[in-house]
Amino acid sequence: MSEANIQENTEGALPARRDPHHLRRAVIIWAVLSIIGIVAVVFLAPLVLPVAADDIDAVDNGTLVFFTALAVPVALFVFVFLGYSVLAFRVKEQPTEGAVPLQPTTGLQIGWLGITGLLCLFLVIWGLFASYQQTVAAPANPLVVQVTGQQWLWNFNYPEYGASTQGQLIELPVNRPVVFEVTSKDVLHGFAIRSLGIRVDANPGQVTTTTIVTPSRIGSYSVACVELCGLYHSYMWSSVDVVSSSSFNSWIVSQGGHL
Missing domain, CATH: 1.10.287 (Helix Hairpins)
Incomplete structure (x- = not known):
């Protein structure tokens, strides 16, 4: 040859x-x-x-x-x-030879x-x-809002003022730190106020405390359940209004609370 x-x-x-x-x-x-x-x-x-x-x-x-x-x-x-x-x-036809094996390199590894x-x-x-x-x-004395989820609404309680509301609009004072204590009466829910950066699971029999947030802009924001919780999950939403301190105090009184 x-x-x-x-x-x-x-x-x-x-x-x-x-x-x-x-x-x-x-x-x-x-x-x-x-x-x-x-x-x-x-x-x-x-x-x-x-x-x-x-x-x-x-x-x-x-x-x-x-x-x-x-x-x-x-x-x-x-x-x-x-x-x-x-x-x-890519190869359109069946290859006639095997692929080139890669040799391990100690330095690369x-x-x-x-x-x-x-x-x-x-x-x-x-x-x-x-x-x-x-x-x-973190501030020392934030406003505490207790949140309890149930099919298919939210319950809100302000222990500092003795006020509570169910499945409707709630209010928060602007520029005051707030912390939410979240739980559930029945099944797993997801408590979320997206504009405030709040998203936490509401677990039955367990209270979960969110990080402290300070609403800084007056306005209306959505409260939603972000965990599938049953037939009417999509209707489990509410609203939170961030208002001035005087407006918040008036709202607390209208909900049966005290200042």
Whole structure:
């Protein structure tokens, strides 16, 4: 057999080398989409996040925006490389040879574990710092509102004033810290005031206390049940009005409470 035939047979038996341009293209696509995604998260977040409580804006919203922006390049890394691999390396006919096996690289494995470990450590530190900020900034004597869910309405009680209301409009004073103590009479409900950043499960036989929020904008906001709780779940909603202190005092008296 001639040397030319041996070389031809050898080249035919060896798998084709990987094209380095594929990796470069995939990285460029991933980087561009990541930048666009992060910018979109930062600029669109104010349109969907709670806006009626300044303390929520400062801590929870900032944390949510940061974590979402951080998740964008991670998610796109998976989707871009998966999609690019499917499109660029698809084979219409049955392959005649096996795929080229990937050889493990110690440096790559150590680097991957190191980067992901540092990322997880950073997220833990960020969460602890945000929790510490909320603890330090918590006021000593907030307004307590006791919330009890039942099929299919909410019961509200103001123990400080001896006032209560059932399944209708409630009021909160502007710029006064509020904490909700939430429970249920029957099944699991979900108590949510989206504009105040409140969302907590109402569990039967258990009281769950929300973080303290300070309504900072006068207005009317929706109270909803966000856990499927039965046939008329969609009707289990109410409203909360954030009003001035004088209006709140008048409302308390109208509900049979005392000042």
